[in-house]
Amino acid sequence: MHRRRAALLTALLASLAMGASYPEASGGPSSGHGTLDQRGVVRSASGPLAGAEVTLLQAGNHPGAGARPLARTRSDSRGRFSLSYRAPESPDAVLYLTADTGRPGPRGTGAARRQRPVRLVAMLGTGRRAGKVVLNERTTVAAGFAMAQFTQGGEVAGRSPGLQNAADVSHNLADIADGSAAAVLAGAPNGDQTSTLRAFNTLADVLSGCTAGQTCGPLFELAARPGAPVPKETFQAVADIARLPGNHPAELYALADGREAYRPRLVQAPDAWTLALRYVGNGHELDGPGNVAFDAEGTAWIGNNYTFNADPRQSVCGSRVLSRLTPTGRDVPGAPYRGGGLYGAGFGATVDPRGHVWIGNFGFQGTDCPLDASRLYRSVSEFTPHGRPVSPPWGWRQGDIVQPQGTVSDRDGNIWVANCGGKSVTRIPEGNPDRARNIAPGGDRLVKPFDVTIDTRKRAWVTGNGSDSVMLLSPQGTPLRSVTGGGIKRPMGIASDSLGNVWVANGGAVVAPCEGTTPAMVAEAVKDIVTRHVDASVTMVRPDGTTPVEPFVNDGLFLPWGIAVDGNDTVWVANFGGHRLANLCGARLSACPPGTRTGDPISPADTGYTSDGLERNTAVQIDPSGNVWLANNWLDVPLQTNPGGHEMVVFVGLAAPVRTPLLGPPQHL
The missing domain is CATH 2.60.40.10 (Immunoglobulins)
Structure with missing residues (x-):
């Protein structure tokens, strides 16, 4: 009897040390004592x-x-x-x-081992x-x-x-x-x-x-x-x-x-x-999301092309709202935001070192919109970290901004704007619009500038979609050289890595919708493309401006548009066709599967990472959790009255996390 009581006491003490079962699996109050x-x-x-x-x-x-x-x-x-x-x-x-x-475990390994x-x-x-x-x-x-x-x-x-x-x-x-x-x-x-x-x-x-x-x-x-x-x-x-x-x-x-x-x-x-989730915020705000920028908390700031309307047959004008989603895809309280001259935002979205958000007002609108877009596509808008507009109702217009697309901040808070309709770049020193300066390289060296990235030396690289080139600017904005060759053809997005290289998404058949080219013309140019276009590729430009002889090509690249580099320096490409996301080995080979060389596909070479949640995608960006965000910018069959898609698509856990806001080359979180 004494032995039995001792055994029961030992078992009771062991259960108390390890925790205890309970009769009903439901929540309960705290046990007290903290x-x-x-x-x-x-x-x-x-x-x-x-x-x-x-x-x-x-x-x-x-x-x-x-x-x-x-x-x-x-x-x-x-x-x-x-x-x-x-x-x-x-x-x-x-x-x-x-x-x-x-x-x-097998006999002989010890009774306690399992x-x-x-x-x-x-x-x-x-x-x-x-x-x-x-x-x-x-x-x-x-x-x-x-x-x-x-x-x-x-x-x-x-x-x-x-x-x-x-x-x-x-x-x-x-x-x-x-x-x-x-x-x-x-x-x-x-x-x-x-x-x-x-x-x-x-x-x-x-x-x-x-x-x-x-x-x-x-x-x-x-x-x-x-x-x-x-x-x-x-x-x-x-x-x-x-x-x-x-x-x-x-x-x-x-x-x-x-x-x-x-x-x-x-x-x-x-x-x-892959597991790809679609986010829609409040369900009636996203229409033609163009790009996304993450702040220090990882919330997503998104500019929209069009005023929301679920019916593509209904003509819409340019969006006047700025969306802000939590990392789980819900609206941040108080969002979306309005004011500051927002109108028809395009590919331009960035967060500066102060947490201020800058959006390029491209002036997108559906056909039959009664407004004159040419009076509205000449500005950028600025918002505080809490969504209050800083720019006036007509936006910041200094620096001869015309149809702005790529808009980025560097680590010093200088804002760089690619003027797709103006053959120039606007530089806003330290975010002060009164000091804005227009930089025009002249001639045909930079036609239809579309996107900007900042490298490890604080230099700016700008894609010229209409000139098949990339322009290199000094940190102060002085034109240094024009890079051609290496397969650069109709370049769209551009991104830098931590090793000083920049990566260019060559759209091939994608003509930027500016300077006389309308969105309807873009739709016509790509509507019959059902396989990868011959010029669809990615080019790496080294710090000295040289490129490999041939661009990087695989069938995961289908009308490439946006491009991003993750915290391990691997490269991600959004496609305007094909419902796919591509991932390439970057210049840091240690981050790639063994035997993979720079430019080789990490995603399946024949398909990329496909998802039936994708439509026509423009932007791709990486958040601090390693989730890959893409913008469903246009519907697969884009009626020009209202061609916009209505979701952000997020591939969960797919990439190396990036410290945000992104201010030049990526840093691993």
């Missing part, structure tokens, strides 16, 4: 998972920092668990739950989480993709605000309260309108085979990125898939054969395992 409770359930596609080791962790606050366990317990026979923990002091601390389970290849995860995020939490395959896919750029060795760590924003984005994929697909993913404009929900569920089915103890080995081998260690558990496997989604897509799909616990699901293998 502690909080967290309850939940561990489930798989086949039912509850008993005996899982459940751990509550605080993510590390910089890359390489280990996650800190706050509490640990085991799930009971019905998969339920309860944890008590002391809340972290920092309100920005990111918390997450893991549930490790697996079958006993193989635990299954790790289910749910991101709690910042702040206290009230109510029950479910950990299952869906929540693990959501966590693995959203946190892909912050996960190493199965642990989560990273810098603010990217880490916190990524945790929030995970809740757009899975609802951790019940383990279902989240409302953002399951409903319009996502849901049954794109294939992302089906891909998400199919990935959950892929994981369920490992959870059942049947497919872990093949899953880990297929998920492993070339040159990287093979993942040892399911969460890291998902993160590895998210970071290189074109790696073995068909073979991974085959692991879901016969498993249909999560529906709806794909009926055939994708070209890559």
Whole structure:
């Protein structure tokens, strides 16, 4: 009897040290004395998972920092668990739950040792989480993709605000309260309108085979990125898939054969395992989004071509609103903003070192709009970090601005504006419009200037869409040289890397809609292009202005328009056709898959990263969480009364995070 009582006492003390099960899986009050409770359930596609080791962790606050366990317990026979923990002091601390389970290891390895290849995860995020939490395959896919750029060795760590924003984005994929697909993913404009929900569920089915103890080995081998260690558990496997989604897509799909616990699901293998979400803000503001710029918190500032109207047959005038979305795609309180001379914004959007936002007013409008655009396309607009217009009702017009497109800030706060209709660039020193100066290289050296980027030496590079050239300007704006050759043909977007190179998106058949070329002419020029145009390519220009003999070409490039460089110096290209996003190896070969050379495709060479959520895309930009944002600028069949698309499309966790605002070359967050 004494022995039995001693054993019971030992078991009780052990359960108190590790946490305890509870009769009902629901939220509860704090335990007192500065502690909080967290309850939940561990489930798989086949039912509850008993005996899982459940751990509550605080993510590390910089890359390489280990996650800190706050509490640990085991799930009971019905998969339920309860944890008590002391809340972290920092309100920005990111918390997450893991549930490790697996079958006993081989005999002779020690009774306490276990193989635990299954790790289910749910991101709690910042702040206290009230109510029950479910950990299952869906929540693990959501966590693995959203946190892909912050996960190493199965642990989560990273810098603010990217880490916190990524945790929030995970809740757009899975609802951790019940383990279902989240409302953002399951409903319009996502849901049954794109294939992302089906891909998400199919990935959950892929994981369920490992959870059942049947497919872990093949899953880990297929998920492993070339040159990287093979993942040892399911969460890291998902993160590895998210970071290189074109790696073995068909073979991974085959692991879901016969498993249909999560529906709806794909009926055939994708070209890559990407998860792309469409964001629409308040649902009646985005119409022809042209470009996006991120501020220091990672919120997205977006200029629109047209006044919102869901009917493309209804003629619209130029947009007079500036959208601002949270990292999860919702309107920031008080947004969208108005005033400051906004009208028909184009490709120009930037955030300066003070957090002020600058938008180029190109004067886009639909046919039959009664306004005279020529009186409205001669300015840029400036807003404070809180959305208050600083520029007057007619915008800042100093510096002979004409049909402005690319608009960027450098680290000193100088604003550079490409005057697509004026064969010139306007430089606004330190954001002071009274000091604005027009820079015209003269002749035909810079025709239809479209975009601007700033390199590591603070020099400005400007694409000349009509002159098949790139103009290099000194930090003070003095024209230094015109770069041609290397495949530069109808250049559109341009971006710099951290090594001093600049990257040019060659539109091929895309003629910038300025200086006599109308949007209707652009639509006519591209409407019958159904395969990659011969001149569609990307050119790298070295710091000395030289280029490779040939441009970089693959079938992921289909009417290239926008271009961006991520925190690892790999290159991303938005396409005005083909419903695809391309990713190229940049000049930093260590960031590319082994054997890949500069300019080689990282995305599938035959398709790029496709998505049926994409339409005609102009901009591509990378946020601090490594999400890749594209602007659905035009509809696939763009009626010129109102050709605008209505969404931003965000590929979750796909790129190396970038410190924002972007002020010249990218810096890894």
